[in-house]
Amino acid sequence: MVFSISTTTVIGAVSRKRASTRTVQDGFTLAELLVVVTTIAILASILLPALSKAKATTKRASCTSNLRQVGLAIRMYADDHRDSSPSLPQPNPFGGKVQVFYKELVKGYVGLIGLSSANDKVFACPADAVYHKEPGQDFSSYRFNGPDYGYFLANVRSPAKAVLVGELTAFIGNSWHAPQIQNLSNALNTVTFVDGHVSYVRIFREGSNEPRWSEPPASYDYQWLWSR
Numbered sequence: 001m002v003f004s005i006s007t008t009t010v011i012g013a014v015s016r017k018r019a020s021t022r023t024v025q026d027g028f029t030l031a032e033l034l035v036v037v038t039t040i041a042i043l044a045s046i047l048l049p050a051l052s053k054a055k056a057t058t059k060r061a062s063c064t065s066n067l068r069q070v071g072l073a074i075r076m077y078a079d080d081h082r083d084s085s086p087s088l089p090q091p092n093p094f095g096g097k098v099q100v101f102y103k104e105l106v107k108g109y110v111g112l113i114g115l116s117s118a119n120d121k122v123f124a125c126p127a128d129a130v131y132h133k134e135p136g137q138d139f140s141s142y143r144f145n146g147p148d149y150g151y152f153l154a155n156v157r158s159p160a161k162a163v164l165v166g167e168l169t170a171f172i173g174n175s176w177h178a179p180q181i182q183n184l185s186n187a188l189n190t191v192t193f194v195d196g197h198v199s200y201v202r203i204f205r206e207g208s209n210e211p212r213w214s215e216p217p218a219s220y221d222y223q224w225l226w227s228r
């Protein structure tokens, strides 16, 4: 009979249940804590490298997009200047080389007006934490490859190999995107070529010279000289 259960029996059952619940909860909490901590550590070790790789890929994609636009800006400048690459006015109002101050000549083609600043995102590689903030670099991560007096783009013999503009690190032998190999030959850098394509290329380095002073062997995908 259902109604024959005594009060003592019910209280006893509830107490046992409480005791048993408390025991299970105490054990569960400790074990679960260890499991959770271990699981988080394992997940972190799996996910963090993947996340940092994804972040690096995003930065490189953004840099490629920037350099494509800067290359187009130089091309548009040339279209307006009888096919000449950026050429410093004489007297030179910038007090420096065209490799840096080409930006003053072409930035209007990507919608930048007024004084240069670190906010000029098209000229800032997201992996560069230093140079695009420097007035001495005209707030640019990218350097133009050419003489102060310009050259005719149509005369370039190997437009798919001749560097038009590239990350500053390509010229000096470092890499913002693959810093583990900086200061060695084959530093990886993003550059725009005279034909307009953008590529992530290995940069040749001869001894301790900065790469810009050496033409690479034919096996490399770029060259500095536009006249070869």
Ligand SMILES: [Zn+2]
Pocket (backbone or CB within 6 Å): 059, 060, 063, 064, 125, 126, 127, 128, 167, 176, 177, 190
């Ligand atoms: Zn970059």
